[in-house]
Each structure stands twice: as structure tokens, then as C-alpha cells.
Amino acid sequence: MTNPNLHEDDKKQSCRTSGTQEFLRSLQLNAWLAVSAATYVATLFLNRRHPGWSPAWKATVALMPILPGLLYLRNGMQLLRQMDELQRRIQVEAWLFAALGTVVVSTIINVFNGQGLNGNWPAHGLEIGGTYMTMFLMWSVGVTIAKLRYR
């Protein structure tokens, strides 16, 4: 009488649909992050190619990745509001993990630099591009952990 395995096709279809939606959602969420990373690479290239630019202009160019970064945040908040409560919790946990993880990585690099240790880490901290990349990596790890937890 009680058969929780009924409608297997329905379940499979549902899994496929939610998987595709999840992929599209992740793509949408991270589109502005990709734009930020691309902008960062472009600003590095521009500032190195034009060493004669005024400091004010160099600073303006260097801060350009902030704009798509803010749009990424806005997009993230909008998507967060559209999610159901479990998905929202997963994302919030992942974001918290990403934020704290980035703080830890940034602190470690700064401590190493402060101690005069030379290694393969950035000499001036994470900078904009490194911060975005670290946050993205930490967010991916956070989402994976949270999904495994609620699977």
C-alpha cells in the first residue's frame, strides 16, 4: 500500500529538471564574477602596458573590477530571494564559508608577507582578482559541503 518508490520516471524527470535549473542558476549567479575576473585581467594588462598614465587614472582603471563585482552581489541577492528555503540555506552557508575562508587566506598571505617570507604567494596580498577567485573557489567548496550535508 505504501510504496515510496512509485513514479520513478517522475522522480528521474524531476532530478533532471532541477539539475538543469540548478546549472542555469549557478551560471547566472557566476556570470558577473566571470566578467569581474575578465575586467581584472584587462585592467592589469592596461596598467602594465601604459606605465605613463597618471596615478588617478591608474587607480580608476584598477578599481574597475569593483563595478561588475557589485553587480555580482546584486545578482546573488536577487537569486537568493527566488530560491526555496533549503537552497537559500545552502547558499548562505556557502557564502559564509567563502567569506571566512577568504579572510583566512588573505590573513595568512599578509602574515607571511609581514614576516618577510618569500614564496609563490602574491607580494601585495590577494588584490581584487585574487579575492574574487579565492571567494569563488571557497564558495564552490562551501556549496559542495552543504549539498552533501543535506543530500
Place this chain on the structure above:
Amino acid sequence: MKNRLKELRAERQWSQGALAEKLGVSRQTINAIETEKYDPSLPLAFKISVLFKQPLERIFEPGQT
């Protein structure tokens, strides 16, 4: 928190996907509630209660998760 969601769903021969659609949540949410890995919010718990026409305390009961 323990719950009888899986039992109630099976009685009505609904799939997790179908129940998720009726409640406006993802299938993963239904699965997480059924496996007691996630406790639903009060609004969602009331939605479940209304859908199954059962009082909250007959669907959910306190317990370690």
C-alpha cells in the same frame, strides 16, 4: 525533529517531485525533510499541515535529528 512526511506522501502515492511542486519547494528540500536532515520553516510546516489536512503535531514531533 521527526516527521511522517514520507509515510503521508506514500499513502497518497505522490512522488517527491509532485509533493515539491504542490508545496512550491525543490525536490531536494522534500528529500532533506523526509530524511530528517533539515527541519522546515514554520510557514512550510503549516503548508504541509494544510496540504495533508493534519495538525502539525501529527506530522512533526520533537526528536533529535
